Structures are given as C-alpha cells and as structure tokens.
Amino acid sequence: MDPNPSAQDLHRCDLCETAIVHSYCDFCHVNLCKLCVVDHISDGYDKHKLVPFKERRSTLTYPKCGTHPQKSSEFQCKSCNNILICSSCITSEQHRGHIFLEISEEYKTMKKVIEKETEELENRISPKYEEIAHDLINQLTNLDGEYEELTTEICKQGEQLHQQIDIIINKMKTEISEIKINHRYILQKQLDKIEQIQSAIKQTLLNMNEILKSTEVSPIIEYSSKVREFNKLPLKLKASKPAFIPKPINQEVLYDLFGQIIPLSTNTEENVLKLSLPKPSVGELLDEPELVATIETGHEKLHKIITCLNGEKLLTSGESGDIKCYNNQGLLINAIKTHSWYIPTDIAVDVYGDILYTTDSSRIFVTTVKTAQIKGPIFFELGSQPINMCVTSTGDLLVFKYITFLYMTNQCQLGRYSGSNLKQKIQFDDDGKPLFSRTRDMKYITENRNHDICVADSGAYSVVVLNQDGKLRWRYTGYTGIPSINKIKSFKPFGITTDSQSRILTADSDNHCIHILDQSGKFLRYIDNCDLKNPYSLCVGTGHILFVSECNQSHVKKIRYLR
Template sequence: MDPRSSAQDVHRCDLCETAIVHSYCDFCHVNLCKPCIGDHISDGYDKHKIVPFQERRSTLIYPKCEIHSHKNCDWQCKNCNDIFVCSSCTASEKHRGHIFIEVSEVYTSKKNAIADEANKLENLISPTYEEIALDLKNQLANLDGGYEKITTAMSKQGEQWHTEIDIVFNKMKTEISEIKLKHRDILQKHLDEIKQIQALIKQTLVAIEDIKKSTEVSPTIEYSSKIREFSKLPTKVKITLPTFIPKPLDHKKLYNMFGQITPLSTATEQNVLSLNQPNTSVKTLSLLDEPELVATIQTGYEKLRSVTYLKEDCVWTCGLTKDIKCFNMKGALLHTVSNKSEYRPNDIAVDSEGNLLFSDGTSRTVNKVKNGQTEELIRLRGWWPCNLCVTSNGDLLVTMLNDDKTQSKVVRYSGSTEKQTIQFDDEGKPLYSGTKNTKYITENRNHDICVADSEARAVVVVNQNGKLRWRYIGHPSVTKKKPFKPVGITTDSQSRILTADYYNHCIHIMDQDGQFLRFIDNCDLEYPWGLCVDNNDNLFVSEHLNGNVKKIKFLR
C-alpha cells in the first residue's frame, strides 16, 4: 500500500477489484493492476494507451476527422476559422497553402490559460468579492447604530427646541405678569382718586345737613357751593387688555429651521482589480482623538503658500518668491527650482512620474520640470491658471480666473489636451466665485472634485461629471468666531476631506458627503494655508506667515 494514502484513498484495479492500481488506460479510462494489463490489451484493440497511474488522463483525446473518419484531427487550420483537420486534410487541395497549428500546442496553451484563470479566480477575484461582501455586511451591521445616532441628534435638537420654547413661553408669561401689574396700578390709582373725591362729597353733605338744621346766619351765608367742583367728573379710565396674537405656524419653515436631513447619497467607486499584482485593500483608519504634531520644517519663506508631497518624507513648497524649494523632514533643502518669468508660481503639484508641475499667472502657463529642465505644458489665453491637482488617472485639474476677474472655472487636461470644463450648475449659475485667484483643488477617492473657494467662503464639491453634489460653509463653534475662509484642501485614504480655515487657525475634516467630523486645532497652527497628505495619511500644513510646514498625524 502506498504509505502516502489512507485506507479509504487506495485505488483498486477496475478489473480484478482487489489489487492496488498500478497503471491506467488513458483511452478506456480504466484502473489496472500489473497482472490485469495483459488481459486488458489482449482484445487486440490498437487504441489502448497504458500509462502510469500518476500520469492518468495525460493522453490527449483528439476529435475525429469528419472527412477521414479513421484519422484524428491533430491540426487546426488558421485560414478556415481554426477548424480541426487531420493530416490527410492538410495535404488536400481544399487546404493548399493554408497555415496549420498543432492541436497539442493550442491545447497546452489553453490549458495553461485555464489553470491561470482558475488561480486568479481562486486566489484573487474570489477573495476580493469576499472583501466586498464583508464590507457590505459590516455596513448592514452598523446601519442601526448609524441611524440611532441620527435620531439621537434629532432628539437632542428637539429637546433644545423645547427648552427654547419654554424660555420664550416663560418670558412672555413674565411680560404678561408685568403688564398686569401695571394695569392694576393704573386702575388702583384712579380708584384711589375717586374714593378721595367721594370722601369730600360725603363731608360736604354732612356740612350741608348741619346748615339745614341750623338757624345761624353766618354759616348759611358763607357756604360756597361745591356743585361746580364736583360736577367736573374725572376722566373715565378704560384700559384694553393686551392680547396674544399667535403667529401662524409655517410647517415648512419650522422643518427647515429645525435642521436638514441630507438625502441618501450612494457614492459608487469603480473597483479596479489588477490581475498582474497581488490584491491590496485600503486599510480602514479612524481619526485620532488628539492629532499629533510629528515635525516642523522651517522653510525660510516670509509668506509660504503651497505644499505638495513628493516621496519619502520630501515636500515641495512655494511662496511669494520665484523659487520652489524641496525639503526633507529634517528641514534640509534638497532642490530649488526657479521660475523663469521671475514671478512667484500660483501653485505646485507632482505628477504620477514624480515630475514637478507649477502654474505661472504672469506667463499664463502650466509648466513641467523634468530632469531639471522646465518645459511648457499648457498656455492659456484670456484666463489665468491658478491651482493644480493631479488626479488618480494622471489627468491634471486646473482652476482658472478670466482676465477681468469675473469668472472662474475648473478645466481637466490629459497632457496638454483639454478634456472637460466645469463652471456652471444645472441652473446655469456659476459654481465658483470669480473675484479671487486662490481656489485650491483636490480629487477625492470617489473621483469627486473638491474646490476650496476662499472668496465664497465655501468648499464646493462636484462629481466627476461636474454635477454639484454639495457645499460646505463651515461648522458653528463657540471658539471659532471669525469668518470661515477655506484655503488649502486635500483628502485622505478614507475619502475624508480636509480644508485649512485661515482665520480660525484650524483644519476642518468632513466625510465624503460634506458632514463635519471634527477640527484639528491642537497643534498650534497659525494661519494655515496649503495642505497635502502623504502615502501614509500624514498631513502636511504650510503656515502662511511664519513659513513653517508642520507634519501632523491624525489617523490611527
């Protein structure tokens, strides 16, 4: 018995049914022991193919030729749609001059391709579907919790409304009490005056009665009539009660004032599976409770603007000079590129090959620095190139401002070719303000295009087709009292959006649907301007006035 096989795995001869199998007939598909081989081939049939049992089913079974039935088709004719042909067919007049390929070669190639497909299905595609299914199951499992948070927030808002209504109601009750008291005082004052006059009348009547009973001359003659005095009746006081005029309830306005429920947003992201590389999935990272300042680079710029990640903790920076500088995290200056026009660049970016790109408003160009040489990539007419973003598929997004500073737009380029323009919403209204040239731009993982419109004091997000998805105009805060001015903008591996709030010295973090998540305001940021994120989700922030770049860890 083969020691590698357990008792139930031992194969027996199909003829004697007792002996352990030794060989196999690849034509008849029969297990054979050594003694039974002779019996099996003794019938004189010449098609038997005896092979070691370990090599069973290795003999190819060729199709029979439809024309020459006694022959197998060992060839395929390339000129006749790869039909199977035998050796006699290849020599026939019908196939004269045709190209033939051996069926065994085609079979081997196809067999290898099928094996490769099975391997990819089993080890790559199927696990990917498992990950997708697991993600959906996790979303379903977290569904109740997510909606419970929403209803809790709504309940909290309802409680706050009830509190505010109680405050208003009690204030009005106090006002009514004060008015009632004043009303009472006015009436009491007039009543007291009337009672005083009534007392005088009573005294006069007593005096008159004494005179009537008296025969004395002097009191009677000296009596002065009081009728004229008492006939002057006091003014009649009639005070109208205050009224409560309830304002009609506008349910629509109340609904809008209470809050807003954003519509269900189904963001679909195209799953791209590389069959030539091992499958790698994005690791889920959550926000740190307290972001950490990792490093600070002193660039020497008096006014620093843009920062963009290059590689291995190296960043390009630019400010209000013609020089674009590359630093490592130790603060060492690695490279300097000077703008030939002698003016400051509007923005910088790095393409998929690691080449530096920069926009020059003076020459109206977007330029590429490759192997130390600057070459013009795009030249505009009637528009100024502003801020840049290289997309996941290698396209270039450019925000631009027209000459009279009344219009702004986003243009997508493939190389130097314009592919798309984004400028108006579905109602024909401008998506972006047209008065300033600072409009930093980034692409999210779901291919949304996000623009920090400083002048409009809003983050404007459209989908990859240029349709408006949402606007973010800041988040109320008791500590962030200055106007929201978004400048730099970037995204992380979790599709969160980060934007620099210049005047409030902080970073806003939103999810991909524009819902505020938190501030980064604990790293002593001062006038943050440019933002970028490296491959490990570290955030780089350029500080405008002190010229520093800060590296911040905000995910775990």
C-alpha cells in the same frame, strides 16, 4: 483495502472490476490493477502507454475528424476559421495551400491561460469578493445602530428646541407678569383718587345736612355751591390688557431651522478588483462654469442681491431706492418702496420671510415681501450705524456697525442680535488686535452651513472667517499658487456667499473673477469666464445657480458652476 478511505467510491480496475486501480493506460484510457497490467499489454500492441494512476491523462484525447471518423483531429486549419481536421484532411484537395496549426500547441497555450486564471480567481479575485461580502454584512449588522444614533440626534435637537421654546415662553410670562403689576398699579392709583373724592363728597353732604337742620341764618346765607366743585368728573381711565400676536408658523421655515437630513446616497467606485461604498458624493465643480441667463433689474446701479424663501425668489437693491423681488426665471414679482430718503446699503431676509434693510441711519427697517407693510424698525445703540448684515440659521441677526460716538470714532464692530438685544460683540482677536479694518469699506457677511461667520473685508484685502463664538479661524488674502497674468491687481473681496457643500465664494472685482474656497480656506479654483466684469455681489439659489451682480451695472448673471 485502500489505506486512505474517503466518502467517495474507490477507483476499480476496468478489466476485473474488483481490484483497486494501480496504473492507467494513457493510450487506451483504461484503469488497471497490478495483475491486469500484464494481460493488457500481452496483445503486443506497441502504442500502450502505462503511467501511475495519479499521473493519468498525460496523453491527449483528440476529437474524431468530421470527414474521416476513423481518425482523430490533431490539427486546426487557420484558413478555414480554425476548423478541426485530421492528417488525411491536410493532404486533401479541399485544404491544399492552407495554413495548419497543431492542436497540441493551442492546448498547451490555453492550459497555461486556464491555470493562470484559476490562480487569479483563487488567490486574488475570490478573496476580494469575500472581503466585499464581509463589509456588506458588517454594514447590515451595524445598520440598526447607525439609524438609532441618527434618530437620537434628531430627538436631542428636538429637546433643545423645546428648551429654547420653554425659555421664550417663560420670558414672555415674566414680561406679562411685569405688565400686569404695572396695569394693577395704574388702576389702583386711579381708584384711590376717586375714593378720596367720594369721601370728600360724603363729608360735604354731612355738612350740608347739618346746615339745613340748623335755624342759624349765617351758615345758610354764607353757603357757596359745592356742586360746581365736584361737577367736573375725572377722565375715565380705560387700560387695555396687552395683546399677543403670534407669528404664523411656516412649516418649511421651521423644518429648515430644525436641521436637515442629507438623503441616502450610494455610489460605486470603478475598480477591477474592488467594489466599495464611499461617502455620499457631493456636487463637483465644473471645469468651465457656464452663463445660464442674464436678468435685467432696471436698477440704475445694482448694489446687493440676495435669495430668499428657500432660494425661490431673488431680491435686489440699488440706487433707485427700492427693493425688487424676482422669481428664479427673472420675472418681476413686485417692487417694494423703501421708507427712507436714503438708499439701502444692505438687505437681508429673516426666518419669517420679512425683508430687513439698512440705510445711513441708526436703525434697520423691517417690511414684508408681499405687502411691503412696515413691521417696525430695529433701533441700535446711540452712536452706532448698522451697515452690513445677515440672518443666521438660528434667526439671530449679525450686523456690522461703525461706532461714531465721541472717542470711539472709526471703530468697526460686529454684533449678534436677537431683535434689538445685543447677544454678542465681536471686534478683537485673542491678542487684542482688531479683526476687521477700520475703514468704511463694505464688509459683506454671511453664515456658512457649519455656522462659521464669513466676512469679505475689502478694506483689509482679505476674507476673514470666525467660528460661532467669534474666534478667528483663518484669513484668505488671495491665491498664492501659480501666478496668472490676468490677475495682476491686489485681491480685494466684495460680495461673499456659501453653497450647500460649505464652499465659500467671494467676488474679486478688480481681477474680474470669483474665488471658490473650501470651508478650511483652501483655494479650489476661479470662476473667470462668463464675460465677468467687476463682479460685486453674490448669492447661491436653488439648482446650484450662482447669481452675480457687476459693479455699476443693472443686470444679474445666472451662472452654473456645479454638476
């Protein structure tokens, strides 16, 4: 019996077919037990090669020659596309002068290759596939939980939105109640006045009846008309109840206000040994941004450009005093005449698609894109003049104001407004130092996707970035890396905008370029080609297109800077 039995059949002797194999003949390729070994070599043939069974097949088994079937092919003819030949073929006329190679050498070489690849597959590649499979299994296991977290976040956002709506509803109810009390007071006051007159008329009638019943002459002779006294009726009071004018609910705008679902994105990283699933890819910056088109606006001097309505329309303003609306292809949709003698200093678009614009006055004008109908100005505090502004993702209005009231002359202040109601005042840092320059230089402002407030303060020669609470996060005063001979003037930013990846783009007019920063203030690169000359105002539209106006020019350049 075999001392190490297994589930497989034991190897038996090829001669007696019963005893367990002990040896192997590498020349004859037969299994032999101890007893049959003697019989096998008893024929006197001197080429028998006996080895222990576990070391069998150390002698190579060559294929038969195709030309001489009785012989083995132990050579390759390199001159005949490596065909296998025997020793007789070598001396034949067909292979005279050819180059030959022993198959045993090729066998040894390829065997080492196979052994090495076997080790590579077993020890390196196969474990990597196991690792990848394990990672995918974990992702599948955690999939339901991750999507449940995502759904919970959306529901939480919905609850917060409902809370805000309830707050608005309750505020309006309170306002209506107050109006109702005032309405009641006005009506009651008028009623009291009428009732007093009615009482006086009744008393007069009583007196007149007494006179008529009396036979005395004097009261009748001395009577003066009472009709004339009461003949002039009081004005009829008609107090109309207040009206509620609901804003049309734009589902797209509401969806944008609610939040954004970043679509599922899968990506593979090329690696010989590893397949991974990294975070969703983002738009890469082009090494060489390209000028796509130039839009001629007709403005004498273009001041401000801004995209609106999900980036599908472009608004422009300039010294011509009107606001022009274009589509992304540069076709004029309509021109909106501003309702002021002054030129707009800044324009913005609210969440309802209405246009807001500032002038050199203490109010912001509101009008519609389609009809240019005035919807009423927003008034500000006495002595304050709104200059630059932007509308936030929550519908608030961020407004830069210059305070010119008495002792506060030349103060610059940033306010967050809901309508005309001041919600937040931003002016100083934690050390009591001004966050912004006091000069009357423009301070263009925008909100980043992470709710940071980004300000291009040309008077301070810096970009100032604050968090949502108005706390200073960082300042950028220009790229301090390898100097460029083309950018020798001081960094003085004007226009500022952000893109879908929270990058910040700001116009460096004096150096004829645009700086691109990440949301932490790290410099990424310049846009300094596309024949830019004094870039001034910026905005990003759909399709990763950057719109750029140039100082004292009338056109807008469309630049693609992302893949």
